[in-house]
Amino acid sequence: MNYFESTQITGLATHYVGNKNNEEELLLSQREISLNERLKQVLHTYFLSSFKEGQYYQFNIEGEQESNTVHQLVTQIFDHPEQLHEHSVAIAQHLYEQGVHPKIKGGELYVAYLKECVVDGEVCDAVGIFKSEHKDLFLTIFEQEGSLAIETEEGININKLDKGCLIFNIDPENGYTVSVVDQTNRGSESKFWTNLFLNLKPKEDLYFYTQQALTLCKDFINQELPEQIEINRAQQVDLLQRSVEYFKENDQFEQEQFKEQVLVEPEVIQSFEQFQEQRVEDNQSLPLKQFEISEKAVKRETKYIRSVIKLDKNFHIYVHGDRKLIEQGNEADGRKYYKLYFEEEK
Numbered sequence: 001m002n003y004f005e006s007t008q009i010t011g012l013a014t015h016y017v018g019n020k021n022n023e024e025e026l027l028l029s030q031r032e033i034s035l036n037e038r039l040k041q042v043l044h045t046y047f048l049s050s051f052k053e054g055q056y057y058q059f060n061i062e063g064e065q066e067s068n069t070v071h072q073l074v075t076q077i078f079d080h081p082e083q084l085h086e087h088s089v090a091i092a093q094h095l096y097e098q099g100v101h102p103k104i105k106g107g108e109l110y111v112a113y114l115k116e117c118v119v120d121g122e123v124c125d126a127v128g129i130f131k132s133e134h135k136d137l138f139l140t141i142f143e144q145e146g147s148l149a150i151e152t153e154e155g156i157n158i159n160k161l162d163k164g165c166l167i168f169n170i171d172p173e174n175g176y177t178v179s180v181v182d183q184t185n186r187g188s189e190s191k192f193w194t195n196l197f198l199n200l201k202p203k204e205d206l207y208f209y210t211q212q213a214l215t216l217c218k219d220f221i222n223q224e225l226p227e228q229i230e231i232n233r234a235q236q237v238d239l240l241q242r243s244v245e246y247f248k249e250n251d252q253f254e255q256e257q258f259k260e261q262v263l264v265e266p267e268v269i270q271s272f273e274q275f276q277e278q279r280v281e282d283n284q285s286l287p288l289k290q291f292e293i294s295e296k297a298v299k300r301e302t303k304y305i306r307s308v309i310k311l312d313k314n315f316h317i318y319v320h321g322d323r324k325l326i327e328q329g330n331e332a333d334g335r336k337y338y339k340l341y342f343e344e345e346k
Contacts, residue, residue, distance in 0.1 A: 002120070012111070015027060017109045031085060048128075054297075074176070084111065092111075099192060107162065113125070126169065127169075134162055162184050164181040165180045166179045175201075207296060209288060215285075220276075252292055327341075
């Protein structure tokens with residue numbers, strides 16, 4: 001569990017990083033921001049409230065560690081926090097060089113030093129890198145000549161962090177433990193923050209293993225299995241439900257047990273084994289045989305597994321229970337139908 005209530009912001013540098021491709025400016029500040037207590041409280045909300053428990057990342061440091069610019073600079077900040085501003089300038093310059101996609105928005109970049117972060121029970125320091133790209137319109141009400149006046153003003157909504165990462169000083173020899181927020185850029189430019197600028201990869205922990213296994217099962221049932229055997233959508237939904245139930249009801253993933261309890265049929269098991277083997281060969285999955293299931297990953301990832309039967313453009317059937325209460329058939333004229341059994345209509 002992450003806990004930031006006692007976290008203190010002890011240093012902050014701010015710069016403006018435009019889009020180099022669009023010939024926007026890079027404006028580098030000359031010194032750190034002076035922080036009073038009120039400003040620290042506001043920034044605490046802005047910087048930290050958007051980070052939720054979930055997947056962690058780590059810097060990609062395979063090969064030469066010096067090839068990962070942000071990793072190298074963050075390490076120097078951890079070693080010498082008093083040099084935060086100097087290294088923040090280099091971070092801003094690196095971001096400017098990486099942000100060349102025409103749709104990437106310019107904005108203010110913040111590099112902060114934070115103390116007393118609690119991550120999974122461990123107290124540690126952190127370096128935070130945040131970016132604001134959008135401005136909201138605010139109303140300002142003030143007294144004027146014995147009455148009230150209203151003006152509009154653009155500013156940053158402290159409850160909406162556009163981009164950010166927290167690099168915790170945990171497991172430094174393997175690229176630290178990193179949490180990421182990216183609320184913008186959903187198109188082809190969406191990976192520049194995580195991949196190009198930060199150069200991160202998922203941290204191989206229990207959350208990652210559980211996420212990988214759920215994705216493997218979902219892709220197998222939805223994409224691969226219909227290509228290998230004759231199966232209707234109701235049967236696919238049933239397999240998806242049984243897969244989700246397995247992860248929710250067990251503390252440990254045992255692949256042999258999963259195949260026996262969920263996949264059951266020999267031809268389905270064989271097809272799954274071949275699919276997994278190919279995914280491993282293509283470096284799209286790990287050879288997941290046994291691991292402790294992450295409850296957080298199950299809760300989050302199963303939100304994206306839909307047990308839905310879509311019939312033309314007319315009906316959606318959401319299946320949440322016993323597969324035996326659904327029957328599929330065909331009319332003499334070739335039309336298909338589903339028959340549903342139930343006891344009570346609500």
